[in-house]
Amino acid sequence: MEPINKALNRVINMPSFQERYEKMRREILENEQVQKFLEENDTLVNKDMVERGLTTLHEYITQNPSCCGCDNTDYCTNNLNGFVPKLSIIRNSIEIEYYKCEQKLIEEERRESAKMISSMYMPKDVLRARVKDLLDNDSQMDVAELASRFIKKVKETGKLPSKGLYIYGPFGVGKSFVLGAIANELASSKIRSVIVFVPEFLSEMKQAISDNTLQDKVDFVKKAPVLMLDDLGAETLSTWTRDEILGTILHYRMAEELPTFITSNFDYDGLENHLANSQKGGVEVVKAARIMERIKATTTPIQMEGSNRRI
Structure with a gap:
């Protein structure tokens, strides 16, 4: 029986093997x-x-x-x-x-955040969103420009601007998509964003009282490097969720100059009116104005128009 080393040497010395080896070697080194x-x-x-x-x-x-x-x-x-x-x-x-890789870091960050806040969410189309995608839609050009400036400033200075965006407009025009695009761009620069769907988030905060996790959850959200509140104004407000949850979070972010991004169907005036009307039917103008002062201090308003993408 032929020794294995002799058989290997014979195969290696075959012209066809040498040709393939040299070709592979050139491809590697070139x-x-x-x-x-x-x-x-x-x-x-x-x-x-x-x-x-x-x-x-x-x-x-x-x-x-x-x-x-x-x-x-x-x-x-x-x-x-x-x-x-x-x-x-x-x-x-x-x-x-x-x-x-960038995608793995993004996924790990989302998993860690989801352990703390279950009302975080990321629809499939938002998972793929990037700011450059916004430039393909005329109705999103203005918000895309502001988003691009924010991202550029972060990458050039390594610091977060103190103001995010308040994006308002009708249902289905892509406001949540914009939040996802910005969050994904920031993730590539290793900056964590926390996105919460406000109606579910406020419901979760009520439930957190019973399991003694309320303070931990509020602290996690209010201290996020970048906070994104999606669909503010779609919730049914109580004075407690308005003043003790939203008010506490927004006050902290204003004081610490942390950027906040908000989407809503209301403009500033419409949201202030919404915040003034409590669940029990009362009208509390001063408390609503206090919340709006914090929102205006941490956001720049931009209107988004266009057709409903969900239809």
Whole structure:
């Protein structure tokens, strides 16, 4: 029986194998990312190290070195779902280290937030939203411009502006989509946004009294780097939810100069009228004005028009 090492040598020395090997070797070494890595490490890398690292380099070029752009890491095309490869030199060898991609970081952030606030939500279309998508719709151009300015300022300065947006308009024009687009852009800069659907959130706060989690939940929301209140004005308000929940959250954010994004069917005046009318039928103008003062201090109003996307 022929020894295994002799059989392997015979296969390796076959012309067809050598041709395929040389072709693969050229593809690896001509890869733009590989060339960049070798140039950046030219004082550390030698020919022997490259030859020994060909298998590693091949593993690297068959993957996406940045986030592949899937909407869910379950569909990630890389070897490790939700991780991107990075070439490194470790103990005189070329190795691959894996790091969490943008999408995985976004998903982990959402899971952590959802553990605290169950009224957080993210519809499927919003999961894919990006600010550039808003530019394709004429009715969203103005809000897209303001959103782009906000994102640009964050990326240029590394700091959050003190004001978010108050986006108002009729049902179904895409206000929630705008919130998702901004949140996703911020997530790519590792900035956490907490999005809550206001009617469900206020109901959840009432239930939180019985399980002693109210203060933890309020603190989590009010201290979020970026808070997004979706559909404010659609809820049935009690004086408690208005003054002790909304009032407390908005007062904190105004005092700490934390940006807040709000969507509503009402403009400022309409929302103030809504806030003034309590569940029991009373009209409390002063308390509504106090809430509105905090909203105006933390947002810039922008109207959104267009056709109903839900029909």
